[in-house]
Amino acid sequence: MILAVDNLCKRYGDLVAVDRVSFSVRRQEIFGILGPNGAGKTSTLEMIETLRPIDSGTVTLDGLDVGRHPRQVQQRIGVQLQTTSFFEKLNLRELLLLLGELYGRSVDPVQLLSEVDLQDRAKAQVEQLSGGQQHRFSVAAALVNDPLLVFLDEPTTGLDPQARRHLWGVIRRIRSEGKTVVLTTHYMEEAEELCDRVAIMDRGRIVADAPPPKLIGDLLASGFKKERVERLANLEDVFLHLTGHALQEE
Amino acid sequence: MRLRWKLTVASLKMFTRQKEAIIWTMLLPLFMVFLFGFVSFEGLGKIRIGVAGGEDEPAGQLAGQLGEVRTVQVTRGSESSELEQLTAGKRHLVLVLPEQFHAASGKELRVLVNDGTPEETQLGLLILRKVLDDETFRMHTAPGRVPMTLQSVASRRSSYIDFLLPGVLSLAIMQSGIFGVAFGFVALRKRGVLRRLSVTPMRPQDFIAAQVAMRLMVLLTQIVVLVGVGIVFFDLQFLGSLLDLFAMGLLGGAVFLAIGFFLAGIARTEDQVVPLANVVSLPMMLLSGVFFSRSNLPEPVRLVTEFFPLTYLADGMRSIVLEGSTLPALWLQLAGLALWSIVSVWAAVKVFRWE
Ligand SMILES: Nc1ncnc2c1ncn2[C@@H]1O[C@H](COP(=O)(O)OP(=O)(O)O)[C@@H](O)[C@H]1O
Ligand SMILES: [Mg+2]
16 A cells, blocks of 8 residues: 545635545556546645645655655655746756756656657757646656656546547556556546546545446446446446536536 | 756746836836936026135124035035045035135135036125125125135036936846746746746745846846946946946845735736835835936935935945945945845735645
């Protein structure tokens, strides 16, 4: 178990954004948190990433209490924020070198860039990249410290299907190198195709946590029938069944 | 240390790749110097007459009579100190009075004249002659006109550019400190760059240190460029030491950088930064004696401007450039800036935030 989240809570005034969330992630897993906008995915992730203070609950990452050892945790994780940008006026190569320095490492920018298929754009600046390339670059930026655990917050949101699939390939490659990936998404097929395990989150709570085939199997076993049958059920049905509303309605 | 150095180098790279930054920190001050340097604002100011020697009452009387003339400004001091001021170009005439001098004493009056300012000197002599003649005329016992000997003294020819350049240099240091930091930092914060950095083990103080180091390097470059241009193109008489200028500039730079960080702390958005920075910098730009001497300001205003950080910096820089003052002589300016830097660093730390 590389990450264990136990009873994590976050409040903003009266709003309980993260409500007693518990889950754990195994080594070399691609773990997805699936939920609509406002479900509390980003809040959860950013508490784990040391970015937001934890109201209550504990997070243990590689044996370290995140609340108590933020600096050691930061050394072990790679982070892609939901919205982020980098210094202007530096090219990709210079940015990766600089980010590496922040961890006290001399990185090989070419190797990192080829990891996300951007080796040809080393001299470009971030603003000159396409949307998909920018997302891939911020994944590369999350890899500068050779992290154990990589957090990707909606890495494919806003991308066209090709760019999205391209990024899935990149994420699988990262995992195959022995890293663990935790990502958030509100795309059903992404969770189903990419993730080994999915936690479904709604209104600050985790309502299910299992591999996608098991979630679907459990639903079917409960006697669920789709009105118009292409497949017996997909994750979307699981989500609807569990939360009582469609994913995209908010 | 290595991290800070790398961050500094990267910041410098970013800075030099930014066209606007170069324009604001280097070209604009140069433009000001060229513009005002070629347009002469010199016109006739006050005629400054020093009265030396004669601690006695008649001497005081003469000084008083001279001072009543509207265009004359009288100072009194010892002969050596007044001569020093004359050589530095700060007096047009210095009267050296013998003991017990008065218009009817028949004693000779020695007048030292500034050879670099013929107009003011001539006018000053005419006024002096007139005042003495009036006095002689009033005292019926007077034996005749007061004898005067003139002695020309090689003095510094002080031109407007000499006055202006250290002022513009100080202004440039203020502007790049306040605007550069406040604007740049708020932009980084708004774009989420700082947030991204805060998930790395980099500590905030590393980042701040690198920013400050980068800005101070730019500041030293500003000093070298402006003084260099002054010497090459405007025959600037640089009497001081460049190291003193650096030291004074760095202390002033520290104050304005801290003010920049303070403004970045209290501004929510980029849009708020510019008006805030203007509120702080405009009064100083206009009233701290950058372009025009503060002696023309109404007294209450002048008194307030005395304490502006830009006044301390501009006065200090000017004194180093024009008079070759060394740091110990500028303890007042250094102390003023040091006090300001303590206050502004404290305030900046108070309101500082990453997000
Ligand atoms: N800094 C914040 N201050 C106040 N409310 C917030 C803040 N961040 C998020 N929220 C609220 O908390 C809820 C969960 O947000 P978030 O964690 O961003 O969800 P998600 O990433 O699943 O879209 C939302 O209702 C959001 O409006
Ligand atoms: Mg989110």
